[in-house]
Amino acid sequence: SQQGEEDPQALSIQEGENATMNCSYKTSINNLQWYRQNSGRGLVHLILIRSNEREKHSGRLRVTLDTSKKSSSLLITASRAADTASYFCATDPYPYGNKLVFGAGTILRVKS
């Protein structure tokens, strides 16, 4: 079964609105990452949050991590049409630490 599971599966918003995506996972982790994938392309690393961190920011991105609930959220503020993409969370399961486990992704569409 998938370690990381994102919800919603799809999200459609207007330009300028905020977009929030959630990720839940099952086992203990060393860290969690978010990746973006534009249609038909490879994945681009966005942000990594370690298991001892609760919140991290990078530009318009804000990631939170709640290890007690085994969940993370990705917030994109003031969204733009160029943010239209699929977003994946990837966990680095503890203690194995030799591979990432990806969720099925959230498809975000930002309408202009």
Place this chain on the structure above:
Amino acid sequence: DVKVTQSSRYLVKRTGEKVFLECVQDMDHENMFWYRQDPGLGLRLIYFSYDVKMKEKGDIPEGYSVSREKKERFSLILESASTNQTSMYLCASAKIENRVEQFFGPGTRLTVL
């Protein structure tokens, strides 16, 4: 910037053919990975390699093999392609000291007829 390139963006092969997918990275990364991506399933790890001539099975290695003769090149081989191997194949690389921050190639969309 790290660059990971894959030999083809689109590939169409017939059932039973031997298929080679090549991946090259230019940042001297020790780790390299092959994933396949299918709708609703996310990315699943096929094989990875942490050094030249070293390889480890991922979650779905059946029907695939890999080759890493040079540090910058990691090849995925489908010995006898089948229709259920139609998928998007993504290669990634990472440094040995930061193996979880992976850099991805653009992907190869393989169709097996």
